[in-house]
Amino acid sequence: MRKRRDVYTKRAKQEGHRSRAYYKLQQLDRKYKIFHPKQLIIDLCGAPGGFSQVARDCTNGNVSIILVDLARIKPMPGINNIIKGDITDQSTVLKIREVVERNRSIHKEIVVLADCSPNVSGNWSTDQAxxxxxxxxxxxxxxxxxxxxxxxxxxQGETFNKFIEEVKTYYEDVKIRKPRSSRRTSAEVYVIAQKRRDLELKLYDSNSLLADE
Ligand SMILES: C[S@@+](CC[C@H](N)C(=O)[O-])C[C@H]1O[C@@H](n2cnc3c(N)ncnc32)[C@H](O)[C@@H]1O
Structure with a gap:
């Protein structure tokens, strides 16, 4: 398995991609056609930027990208907006919203990517949760x-199924896949949720966030 991981890490370096994660999302996009021109991509936990590069490359740069992470991210061509921030912090969401508002009229739809990993503590159930x-x-x-x-x-772990059920309340088409470039020994899988259900959102609608400002 290490051999496979090393192949993708080496390839990412040779091909000028920010991370081996590039291949995971590329493989998912080839199958599920996630990216299309004129989308607005919000790439959460996106450092160092491999996922954003996939969105840019799959659309010949015809998308807007907001890349958000706790870590500092070096600027890169075609990635218009980089926000250094914690996604669990409301001020980060407000910064994202500013960019979304500026771009709303020129985009057909929003796509949210989330490749979040905590700093591993070594305690599996804590890290998973x-x-x-x-x-x-x-x-x-x-x-x-x-x-x-x-x-x-x-x-995958104790809280996984509950999360998937939650995703299914908001999206009709929910797939769980492990791309070939993801280490087989890792518990990570990817959830690809498409076809948003037409729901009246209560928890996170813009009024609820505005009310807290
Ligand atoms: C696996 S890496 C993402 C790789 C990235 N998708 C790529 O393609 O290069 C996980 C990222 O999650 C970020 N992260 C973890 N907790 C976060 C939080 N609360 N807010 C923002 N970013 C967070 C880490 O800083 C790390 O950069």
């Missing part, structure tokens, strides 16, 4: 912006 919690926060952001598609990492 935090990872799913971050993915739930990302789902909340996806709902807040009424994203047409939501693609998220999820660690």
């Amino acid at each position: 935090i990872q799913i919690w971050l993915s739930e926060v990302a789902l909340g952001i996806s709902n807040y912006f009424i994203a047409a598609k939501f693609v998220s990492k999820a660690f």
